[in-house]
Amino acid sequence: MEGKKYNWFRIASSAEELPLTDSGGLCEIHVNSKSVCLAKYNDKIFAFPAKCPHAGGYLSNGYIDVQGNIVCPLHRYKFNMTNGRNVSGEGYYLKIYPVEIRADGIYIGFEKGWFNV
Numbered sequence: 001m002e003g004k005k006y007n008w009f010r011i012a013s014s015a016e017e018l019p020l021t022d023s024g025g026l027c028e029i030h031v032n033s034k035s036v037c038l039a040k041y042n043d044k045i046f047a048f049p050a051k052c053p054h055a056g057g058y059l060s061n062g063y064i065d066v067q068g069n070i071v072c073p074l075h076r077y078k079f080n081m082t083n084g085r086n087v088s089g090e091g092y093y094l095k096i097y098p099v100e101i102r103a104d105g106i107y108i109g110f111e112k113g114w115f116n117v
């Protein structure tokens with residue numbers, strides 16, 4: 001993320017406010033007209049596009065495996081939630097959005113240039 005510029009959007013005042021399921025720790029939210037999947041794993045929040053880069057499966061309907069990868073519900077491709085690597089080896093890449101916990105809430109960053117803001 002070094003050198004990249006972001007527009008930051010506040011998505012909640014605390015992690016408890018996010019609609020994450022207790023069982024899977026996943027949810028889909030809409031931020032500035034973009035659909036985003038949020039995931040909670042080991043008390044950390046991760047954010048990435050709602051749809052899988054392979055064929056558009058809704059990642060919030062998938063699950064997080066024991067290594068902390070998001071697993072797509074459609075064809076079970078796996079992605080590292082920190083760097084977006086397709087760890088099951090099909091050659092895709094999942095965009096990862098940075099998440100920051102600040103004093104006044106949780107923020108998600110979109111690279112500048114994606115939106116006219």
Ligand code: FES
Pocket residue numbers: 052053054055056057072073074075076077
């Ligand atoms: S759509 Fe996600 S693995 Fe195919």
